Amino acid sequence: MASLGAETSVSCTLAAAAGLLSHWLYFIRGPRSMDALKIAIFYILALALLLLKTTTSLGLYRGVILYAELSGSYFLALFASIGAYRLLFHPLRRFPGPLLTRASKVYLMWQNRNWRLHQRYLEMHAEYGDFVRVGPNDMSIVNLDAFSKIHGPQAKSTKHNTGFYDELVTNGELNLDSLWHNEEHRDRRKVWDQALGSKALEKYEEETRAVLRTFLSRLDDLQGTPVNTTLYAKLIPFDNMGRVGYGRDFGTIRDGREDRMLDLIEFTFKLAARLGQTPWPLVLLARLPRTGMAKEFEDLGNRLVDERIAVDSDERHDMLKYFLDDHRSEKPKSFRSINVLYSDSKAILIGATDTISCALGHAFFYLARDANLRRRLYEEIAAAHGATLPGEFAVVDLNGLGLLEAVINETLRIQTPAAINGPRISPPEGVVVDGTHIPGGVTLFTPLHCYHRSPKYWKYPDEFIPERWTTRPDLILDRRAFVPFHYGRFDCVGRRLALNVLRLTIAYTLWHYDFRFAPGEDGKRFEEEAKFQLIVKPANLHCVFTKRPETEI
Template sequence: MAIDFVVSSNVALVSQLSQSKNLNILASVLGVVLGLIAHLGFFIRGEWHVLAPQIFVSHSLLFISLSAGTIFCHSSGVGQLWAAGLITSSCYLAALLTSILVYRIWFHPLTRAGFKGPFYLSTSKICHVWECRWSLNHVFLDGLHKKYGDFIRTGPNEITIYHPDVFVATDGPKTECTKSEWYDLLFPDSSLLTTRDRVLHDIRRKEWKECFSPKALAFHFQKSVAQVAILDKVLAANAEAGKPCDMRDLFYWLGFDIMGDFIFNKSFDMLVTQEWHHMVIGLQRALSLLGPTNPAPWLIQLAFHVFPRIYQIGDWFRMTAWCYDQIGTRLEDGFEKQPTPDLVHYLLEKSDAPRTADSVNRMRGDSLNAIVAGSEPIPIILIALFAELAKKPEYIEAVYQEMVDVDILDTKVLSQLPNLNAVIQETLRLYPVLPTAGTRKTGPNGVTIAGVFIPPYTTIVNPRYSIHRREDCFEQATEFIPERWTTRRDMVKNMAAYSPWGTAHHSCIARVMAIDVLRITTAQLIRKYRFRLAPGETGKRVLDDMKDQLAPNPGELTLMFELR
């Protein structure tokens, strides 16, 4: 009987193990099949970046719950089912990731087309994020250009194009290209900048045009002149005291004070207080998040919708909440309390269309758009311009001589001063306000650029930092030589390579206003002051320490001013 009991027990155990083994095999096969279906049937098609938070959370919860269930139920009768579920989910993830990698490495259209580039970048944008961990994407992409040429695969579905024809091909009037997934940055909110639909973008751009009519620009210019006058007082006090000036602080304060006045009819008053506004500090910290995450739009969505709202992420949401509060307060006050028209007036109050919740939400997005995209170019270009002028003072005197007997408060007069406009134009070439940002996506028919066909639905990066420095397009391309725009036009070999403000319907709608501010600021300071590099300052920190955070974040610059 004992022998029979042992035999029967062993048979039962073998049977149980056999059933468990069969169950695990079935679970493994099911997981692999589901992983392949998920990739080849779903994730390989369309865009998924906006759903990245839901995908991440659902997959994580499933895996965690199955792992926990397996641990807690291992000794019960249902333990095998939990274990089988864990095996299924593990095999699903393994098959999904393996299928994705195999497709990207051997079967992707960019692979079949033979585009060259670092192998690791073709597997995942996480690799690119790692390369951008110090926010030096412009330097990284420039290095790739030197090694691989004009067309480089820099992502699983991304081509970085350094050929000067890229601007017209992706933004010209006949293009089928659209804005890339990156522009869903504010999702579910939107703004003019982040609107990806071409028809809707054109409609919203027409609404914005009223903000930059000749009459509106005249109002904005007078506001800018008033802010430049405050900057003048600060510089005069420092000049009298023989005190060096931190131009990075001063020019950022100027840019944000002007944009605060433009958007809300309320300056940040940083030039008056000579202190950073808390919102601007938060914005600067928040933008540092975009430096490493820019290459992966899905990672931005995860950061904003899944990760805790602390550090830079917390700064971003505090900044957006502040902008929304300002819009609410401004709408409650109404136009009657405003000294001059502002952005809210032109986009909401002057419109014949009834004010709705959607229009107010769009205004919130547009205000955030204007603060981020509008405040950055002015200080960036001014810091770079004055660094270059201080290194080559002969250009300071050339600009001064042409404005001695003219009215610099006349925008038309400023637009006709060749040396003034040349130094600004040259600065915009060497220090573009979007060094690597502004990505596009090809349409259903793809696009051909310089004879190279780019497959449909491919993301295209057009790094202005590198294109503006092409030696075959600009003679002595890395040197600050304003004469290339005046007396030495032969130094510009290919004008198509110059696109500081974008092209056609995607060009910066506020570029006229920005150029007016650059002109009056530069003219006013050069007309009244001589300036030079402060002791120990070389002017090289502006570029050497520059970070690529959507817009550039230039290094420090210290100058000494004296009255003429």
């Protein structure tokens, strides 16, 4: 027995040594998120073989005990070495941040358990400053120099191997937002820029009016009763996306309820938000066959493309028309296969709905609580009504309205939809931001919510003050900190479409209706219960809409 105990002790020592070597020779050499599936398969096979070896040699009982001792020794040494390295020897050890974030990404997953991670980032930067270590190999930076150094045209930081974007693969193709290769992204972006260019936007404008007519008709039916404005802030861009993206009417406004498609979009956001700070599970899921709602969402994007192709004609003017034109050309710029269309179909579903929904939902909130603001804005839009189109609003007439732009800008500032934008990996030589050197191979975040709420750049940053964009420019300390649609070559391609939808929706709604909080609604839950699910999701807000007379001016 003594001999067996000694042999076990030696075996456990060797297992622990193997754990240390696994860290020193492999895991220490940069992020391994992209190898998640290979690592999982290796350990499953290795542990299975170890269990088989011990049980066949010693019998079931003793074999299982030895298996537990050996595997426990290995993983205890491995994780102890990883923890010690991250806390004491990692290149980011000199940067401040919560102690637990230095040891593991699980801490931030826990912090987002109530979907308030964007607020936690704000708190961390308030406590630790511009540069905060938010993970073992992760940095969050709130410094204006970071935009050009990390996201600018000459920046060498990349989306590649972050793990965050790698879930967005359809049949081997990345969508526009997840493309990391500069040339590929440039070519794909050219087609998207056509699909969202000035000529295309003019055609889409009438589609947006059609959506808003349905919305106003729905308000006629609901007049005088509490209306969940957050719901309709979601349905308006969703139905608009159906018309603009695929040339079809989803009809959710008419029905007054969410569609299954919206459930699938929300599931995708929730999954990525819950796991996004720890990307290896996303990579692992992306490498496995799709199941459940993930499979249903992928099938949805594919089906919408197939159905659009089946009814194709020269009269159709939607985003898919531009994608199909490139796909069918002799020398496609980017849409070389149907799988690229399928992949970017998911980008349309996601990008053209939730970001606008967030901004519109918050705009309804800020207008509903301030009767004086509604009155002033109503008086301003009156001059634009019918200026180009009799009895209608046109974007060309709304563009120059100072207060309308101020309301939209201030809403986007104080409630940034993409509160924590996607990460980048610093180049091998590292990157210098405002004199501070960030080592190579580090995952970098530039959380827009923190830029838009920082007292370094805004006076009274937590207050909704539209006048800072008009008569009170002194309230803006540095205009460069306002980047609601991101910065650089990967900025939001749908920026102009989003602004057009916001302008038209606010103008049409306010022209036809006055609205205020419903009885019993004070807006507190709306402000306190917004959820960070990659995009900030507003809580429910109930308002009462009162139809205006034909004219009040």
